[in-house]
Structures are given as C-alpha cells and as structure tokens.
Amino acid sequence: MVIALRTVRALTLIVGMSVLTFALMHFSPLDPITRYVSSDPRMSPEQIEKLKIRWGLDKGPVEQYFIWAGAMLRGDFGTSRLYRTPVSDIIKGRFLMSLALMGVSWVLSGVIGYGLGALAAFKRGKTSDKVIRWFSYVLVSTPAFWLALILMLVLAVWFHLFPVGLAAPAGVLDANVTFAQRLWHLALPVMTLSVIGIANVTLHTREKMVDILNSEYVLFAKARGESSWSVFWNHGFRNSVLPAITLQFAYFSELFGGSVLAEDVFSYPGLGNMLTVAGLGGDLPLFGAIVLISGVFVFLGNLVADIVCVIVDPRIRAL
Template identity: 60%
Template sequence: MNARRTAGAVPVMPRLILLRVLRLASLLAGVSVLAFVLVRNSPIDPIQAYIGADVDLTDEQLAKLRERWGLDRSPVEQYLAWAGTLLQGDFGTSTLYKAPVTDVMGARFGASLALMAVAWTLSGVLGYLLGAVAAMHRGRLADRVVSWYSYTLSATPAFWLGIVFLVVFSVWLGWFPVGLAGPQGVPAADVTFAQRLHHFVLPAITLSAVGVANIAMHTREKMTDVLNSDYVAFARARGETGAQIFKNHGFRNSVVPAVTLQFAYFAELFGGSVLAETVFSYPGLGSTLTEAALGGDVPLLLGIVLVSAVFVFTGNLIADVVNAAIDPRIRRRA
C-alpha cells in the first residue's frame, strides 16, 4: 500500500508546477489586455507627456508623431503589434529614458529586489516569532504589546508610515538621509557600500513593519488554535513544558500556514515597495512605475506591470510547492 502511494505521488509535483505555468500564461494574457485598455483610456497623452507641456506642435507634426508611434492605428492593431514584439522578447523603448524597457527595468530591478528581499525576510522571521510569543503568553503583557503593534500597523498605509519615519528619523533626529539611494550629487560609481546601506535602512524598515504585523497576527491565531486543541491538552497532562509543546506541536502545525501567507505576501510586498520607493525617492522599480504612469511612458508601464504579475505569481507558486513538499495532505489533493 505504501509502495502504491509512493509511486502515485511521484508525478504530483511536476503536474502541480505545469498547471501553475499554464495559469501564468493565461494570467499574463489577461493582465496585458487589461493594462493596455487602462493605459489606452488614460487621460494622459503620451505624446504631450513626451514633448512637455510648454512645447507647441502643429497638427501635421502631431500626426507624424502619432504615425511614428503607431497611435494612429486602432486599439486592436496597437495591442497586437505590441504583443507581437513582446513575444519576441522586445518590450519596446521607454519614452522617458530613451532606452530599451528591458535595460531600464534591469537597472532598477536590482535595487527593488534587495529592498523587498530584506523586508520579506524580516517580516517573515520577526512576524512568526512575535506571533508565537504572543500565543504562548496569551492574555499577558507580551500578547497585549504584540497585538497592539499588529492591529495598529495593519491599519497603517505604507506611504503614511514612511512619511512618519522620514519626519522622525530624518528630519527631527537626523539619523538617516531624507531619500535617494546615495548622497545627492555623488556619481553612482563613487557611492560606498556604507552610504548605500545608510540610505537603504529606512525604506527597508518601512516596508518590513506592515508585513511583520500581518504575519504576527496570523501566526498568533493559528498557534492559539493549536494550543487549545485536545492533543496539546493531553501533552500538558503528560507533563510537557511550554518549550516542548511549541517544538513538538506548535511549530509543526503553524509553520505551514505562515509559509503560505509569507509567499502570498508578494503582492502586498510589491505594492508596498511602490509606495515606499516613491516616498523615499528610492530608485527602484516601484518609483519607476510611478514615473512611467505620470509621464505617459506606455511601454515602460506595461513592461513593469507584466514583470510585477510574474513576481506575484512566482510567490504563489513557491508557496504551493513548499506546502506540497511539507504537507502530504496537499500532495494527495493535488
């Protein structure tokens, strides 16, 4: 029976990944259409944003620009032309940076990835530890402190928290710079690691704080359910201590939901990075997305939207794979 079960479980993981990849393809198709329609109906004129508000062009010059950019064609023709070049790996040329979209995103993605990686790690580790401590000391001071922190930060927008941190730690205390990824006026090649780290700390803390609150509250509730279960009551009757109960029962039954939530946090993480990078003028992919939207840079805007969709989907895919690897019940349902 065990042999048959093992043999039947072999193709589960590849099948799970294949189904998710097929979903990704349909997701990207839907996101591309939706993003193109929204940008198409945006009140921002890409040509006017490109040439500037102070420049006046004749109708003939505007017509030539529209013909050159393909804006004189129907929306369906524009989308098919853009999608065709996209399938060939060409995301187009950014009208703001006068460079290929892939080069612009590649130069900015590293900064955003570092910021999100640090925030993701801190939010996961600290959030789980705080949630576990609150559940193990339910009703005591530690639980009240963690709950107050979590409820407060969960209801706090990332951009507002970033502004508060700027006012307190940059303006009042002067511990951190106001923004950017390095000292103003210093070439990027001359910025030292210590200077980059000094500019990096405050955006990373801002992005981590909200994530810590969400993970902590989720872990606290799940751990509380475990501690109130019959098998934990039986373990207490056998004389197991709090540390033994956490090791033998609490961690095992609460880590899988925490992992799921942590990887599903990719969507909020990217959205938070857009706000945090905008507040701190941090040159990452999030702030570039804001610039592209305000500047009418359609190719860059659509490129970042698709990359963000892949980023969020990857987080959900990793969560499914990790859960299937940890929990055999998920493998049997797959």
C-alpha cells in the first residue's frame, strides 16, 4: 500500500516536472534557433528552416511535448542541440563529477554540522554556544554564489592555495590528471557547498539536543550517575541523529541548487554547470534530462529519509 502510494507519487512528480520544464522552455524568451544561429552567422534562411523541422519546432507545442516525452519514456534522452551528441553520453560524465562534489559536501556538512550542533547544545548559554549560533545565523543568510566568490577571491586569488576553477589543470590530457590534482580542484567547490549546508544541520541538531537534555530520561540518566559523555553517547546521539539524518536527506534539493551556483562560479564541469548552459542555450533535450534526473535524485533523498526514520525509530515501526 505504502509502496504503491510512493510509486504513484514518484510518477506524478516526474510527469508534472516534465510538463513544467517543457512549458518553461517553450515560453522562454530565448529562442533556441536564434541562440544556435548566433554561433554560426553564415547559415542561410533555408538552412534555418531545415533546422527548425529537424528539431520539431515547426509543430505545435502540445505535439512537441508528446514527441519529447514519448522518447524519454522509451529511455531515449535525445540529442543535445548545442553539442550534437547523445544527451545520455554528456550526462554520464557530468553526473559523476557532480556526484563527487555533492557527495563529499553532503557528508562533510552533515558530520561537521551535527558535531557543532551537539556541542552547542551541551554548552548552551556559554561562549562556545554563542559563537556557534552566531556563525550559523551568518551562514544561513549567506548566498552560495557569494560565498563561492569570497572563497575564490581569498584562497585562490590572494593566497594561491587552490585553483580558481575547473576540475583539472588546463592543458593536461584527462588521462594524465592525477587524483591529487582532482582533489585539489574539488576543494573550493566542496568547501562552498559544505559550509552552506552546515548551518542548517547545526541549528536543528542544537534545538533537538537541547530538548533531549531537558527531557526526563536525561534527568533520570543524571540521577543514575551518568556523565555528560555517557548521556551523549547513550541517549543524546541516538535520539538526535535521526532528525539530523532525515534533514540531511531532505536537504538534497538545496544541495543540488547550491551545486548549480558553486559549479557555475568555479566553472566546475558538473551537472549544475551544464544545466545553466543548456537552459541559456535553449537545449531542451539536455535541459529536460538534467531536470528530470535531479528531480528523481531529490525524490530518492526524501524517500531514503523516510525509510531511515522507520528503521531507527521503533515507535514508527509499531504504527
């Protein structure tokens, strides 16, 4: 029953997203033909006409949608209008790049954020708590792209600690790029994304942990002679890590949004960066595919969050 409901929800989500994506692209003031022609001014009007027919732009919008959606249903993501290669090939490489960036940031922001939140709760009212909270409030109100620019300015431009952008040194063959070089290029985008994600987990964990520390079972634990560390390990962690994990999975959507901005600023060749290029270039097949993949990605994040809840909390299981 629950599985059926979830499946229906996933399907309606995908259909809704495809309609919305198509509509936005269709009504966008950026005409794909104009964008394409601007890169090649020698094209004759006849050639442009042929291109329109090839891209299916001569047909009505509803018909266009069904042709596109139908192909997607068969697993055919189509051919990119900008790159003239199959969309699936482009996405494959890019997806791994984004996965590395988002995965590392996700883990880092989760672990650091949880740690800071728990620490603040145990030291509530003290200076360390105030510093952590102040730091979190500042971060929460910091836009990702702005932070990316600041990090780039300070760490890359002024101190030359990290490269300004890209995922590998320029002018080096992909096969010759070392793992260390990749990590070095990953550092700034990862820093941006993790730092942006920390505040969220920190503030929520702090609230949750303060509730736990004020609970009767912690009072009882203290009455039984448990130390602060024992209280954290036996009760605090178990009761607070679940909301933190749920939050971190539900945070997938913001993670993806953040990665678009961070990848753009650092010209990091991931999905987010590609999304911007495809959107501005009127490349519907590429744009649509990335949107759908990110949608499924976010949906899976939420699904995992729900499943984790059920596994960890016996009270939910009993319902």
